Amino acid sequence: MTVGGSSSHIAQAGHSSAAQNRKFLIDLARAFAGALIFALPMLMTMEMWWIGFYIAEERLIVLALVLIPLLIGLSYFSGFRETTRFTDDVVDAFVAIAAAAVMAALILTIFGVIRFDMPAREVIGKIVLQTFPGSIGAMLAQDQMSGEKRRSMGQKDRRKNHPSYAGELFLMAAGALFLGLNVAPTEEMILLSYRMQPAGQIALAILSLVLMHAFVYAVDFQSAPERPQAGFWSLFMRFTVAGYAVVLLISLYLLWTFGRTDGATIEGILSVSIVLGFPCAIGAAAARIIL
Amino acid sequence: MQEHATRAEPSAEDSGGSDSVRRDENVSSTSTWEWVVAIIGAALVVGMIGYIAYYALTTEAKVPVAAVEPLGIERTSGGYVVLFRARSRSSVTAASLQIRGELREGPQIVETKEAMLDYLPAFAERQGGLIFQRDPSRYELRLTAESYVEP
Numbered sequence: 158m159t160v161g162g163s164s165s166h167i168a169q170a171g172h173s174s175a176a177q178n179r180k181f182l183i184d185l186a187r188a189f190a191g192a193l194i195f196a197l198p199m200l201m202t203m204e205m206w207w208i209g210f211y212i213a214e215e216r217l218i219v220l221a222l223v224l225i226p227l228l229i230g231l232s233y234f235s236g237f238r239e240t241t242r243f244t245d246d247v248v249d250a251f252v253a254i255a256a257a258a259v260m261a262a263l264i265l266t267i268f269g270v271i272r273f274d275m276p277a278r279e280v281i282g283k284i285v286l287q288t289f290p291g292s293i294g295a296m297l298a299q300d301q302m303s304g305e306k307r308r309s310m311g312q313k314d315r316r317k318n319h320p321s322y323a324g325e326l327f328l329m330a331a332g333a334l335f336l337g338l339n340v341a342p343t344e345e346m347i348l349l350s351y352r353m354q355p356a357g358q359i360a361l362a363i364l365s366l367v368l369m370h371a372f373v374y375a376v377d378f379q380s381a382p383e384r385p386q387a388g389f390w391s392l393f394m395r396f397t398v399a400g401y402a403v404v405l406l407i408s409l410y411l412l413w414t415f416g417r418t419d420g421a422t423i424e425g426i427l428s429v430s431i432v433l434g435f436p437c438a439i440g441a442a443a444a445r446i447i448l
Numbered sequence: 449m450q451e452h453a454t455r456a457e458p459s460a461e462d463s464g465g466s467d468s469v470r471r472d473e474n475v476s477s478t479s480t481w482e483w484v485v486a487i488i489g490a491a492l493v494v495g496m497i498g499y500i501a502y503y504a505l506t507t508e509a510k511v512p513v514a515a516v517e518p519l520g521i522e523r524t525s526g527g528y529v530v531l532f533r534a535r536s537r538s539s540v541t542a543a544s545l546q547i548r549g550e551l552r553e554g555p556q557i558v559e560t561k562e563a564m565l566d567y568l569p570a571f572a573e574r575q576g577g578l579i580f581q582r583d584p585s586r587y588e589l590r591l592t593a594e595s596y597v598e599p
Contacts, residue, residue, distance in 0.1 A: 177479035185485065210569035211541040211599040214504030221497050248478050248486040255489030258496075276571040278503050278539075281496050416599075 188256040188295035195294020195335075196261065196287050204342040206270050208415055209283030216414050221285055224292060227334070228253055230327050231296045234320060235448045249296070257291030258284055293335050297448075322395070325445060329400045332444025333407040333437035340436050341411040350429040362431050365404070365438040370397040372442030401434070404441050408433040507539030507570075514538075514568055514593040516547055519575070527579045532591055534565060535573040542568045542596035549578040551587035558587055567599065 199205045228250035261284050265271045271280045320328065340346060353361070373396040408430040412418050418426050519531040530549060536542070545565040551558045561578040568574055578591075 174479060178481050181479045181482045181485075185481075207567055207599065210572070211543075211567070214500050217500050218497050218504075221493060221500075225493070245478050248482055251486040251489030251493070252482060253489070254493055255485050258489070258492045274573070276569070277499060279569045279572055281499055285496050285500070 185252070185256060187298040188253055189260055191298025192253070192257040192260045192291035192295040193264070195297070196257065196291035198339055199290050199342075200261065200264050200268070200287055202342060204344065204415075205286055206265075206283055208342050209286045210279040212282060212286070212414070212416065216416075217282060217285055220289060220414055224254070224289055225250060227331060228292055228296055231293065231331055231448075234324065234328060235297060250292075253292040253295035254288060256295045257288045261287035261291055290335065290338050293331070325396070326399065326403055328444045328448050329441035330403050330407055332440040332442070332448070333404045334411070334440075335444075336440025337407055337411050337433055337437040341408075341417075341433055342415050346412075346429055346433050347417060349432045350425065353428065353432070355428075358428050358431050361435055365431075365435050366397055366401055369400055369404075369438050369442045372446065373397050373400075376445045400441055401438060404434050404437040405430055407441075408437050411437075503539070509538040509540045509570075512536060512538045512540045512542035512545075512568065512570075512596055514542060514545060514596075516591040516593050518589060518591060521584055522577075523583075524579075527581050528584055529577045529579050530561075530584055530589065530591075531575065531577050532563075533573055533575045534568055534593060536568050536571050539570045541570050541599050542593075543599040545596045546594040547576065547578070548592050548594045549580070550590045550592075551580060551582055551584055552590060553587055558582060562594075568596075 229246045232246040232249040232253075262271070265283055265287065271283055350358075370393060373392055409418070409426070412426065412429060412433060417429060421429075514534050514536055516532055516534045519533050522529040522531065532547065532549070534545065534547060543566065545568045547563045547565065549561050549563075551560075559580050559582050561580055563576045563578055565574050565576065
């Protein structure tokens with residue numbers, strides 16, 4: 158920077174920060190909209206309200222802590238703006254949390270699910286639980302709602318067009334968490350696992366694998382149609398089987414969070430993991446295409 | 449915006465203009481307001497986690513404690529509605545909390561009515577009503593919490 162250029166740099170900085178602020182307000186509005194759309198099914202699920210107050214405190218804290226790296230990772234791969242530095246991803250993660258928490262507090266107050274005469278523990282529990290899906294929605298809002306075409310290749314250099322293998326597994330975990338969270342709190346997961354025979358549970362696990370593998374092929378074709386396809390077993394083991402293992406772990410984590418594993422037998426936990434694994438598998442597989 | 453600024457001082461167009469644009473992109477695209485909102489988000493996270501952790505460490509109850517008290521009596525065409533409030537004095541949530549109301553005359557129980565609360569969260573209160581056919585004001589009214597299950 159030359160001395161002569163400094164005054165114009167200051168003028169420019171003023172202009173560009175005003176433009177940045179304006180763009181940020183638009184992004185923030187999108188974040189609120191995304192939070193609302195993604196969290197709405199859970200805002201209107203009564204189990205989510207109840208779990209908010211009876212969930213064990215340490216599990217609620219773990220959930221809130223898991224959210225932060227999850228959002229930073231999502232901001233890195235997707236997010237509501239182009240980020241150039243790690244700090245930007247961290248900032249975006251907390252913006253998403255702020256938008257989701259405010260949205261959840263507002264909507265739950267309007268619904269009368271939280272009231273001012275309720276104990277703080279109950280109110281905070283309900284808001285934390287809703288902030289989880291809401292902030293994921295806020296983070297993804299730009300990609301899904303901006304109406305912009307995917308950015309040109311030149312702008313995408315930092316964004317991972319072809320994420321590393323660990324990145325792929327991370328996206329799968331995020332997709333599984335998100336879709337699984339929609340259904341994990343409901344009583345129906347347990348009920349389905351009671352009603353299904355072992356043969357039905359095995360069939361559901363196989364169906365999950367088959368569907369995941371179909372998605373794997375779709376991604377493989379979409380990202381590199383001209384490249385020679387990797388072998389069946391290579392793709393199957395690296396993405397489908399490894400992905401399903403991630404999915405089952407996410408199912409287990411969600412079930413533990415919502416207290417569904419307490420006092421259950423191994424068989425019971427396994428069968429409900431397979432039931433919850435079905436939506437998680439779809440979420441995991443779809444995440445690689447959508448994100 | 450960028451062009452407008454450089455046009456205002458054409459002499460600096462080459463040296464300052466393109467250089468600072470590139471610098472802005474490489475350094476950060478985070479605006480001031482974004483920082484403000486992010487700090488609010490971080491404060492919310494720290495505050496919520498902090499409160500929950502504090503709560504977990506300072507409460508150690510094992511069973512729910514529910515106090516049931518009458519709030520008033522409303523006479524309706526369907527009977528006398530005794531409004532009640534169940535208040536939790538424990539950090540444990542009760543599910544399916546059974547509330548029982550009795551009208552007594554000395555040792556004699558004249559009428560019994562029950563209500564069930566789906567949940568009574570820790571330190572929270574919930575309200576309901578018991579509908580008696582006899583006038584509760586002419587008898588001794590006794591309200592108790594009878595049973596619960598863990599959520």
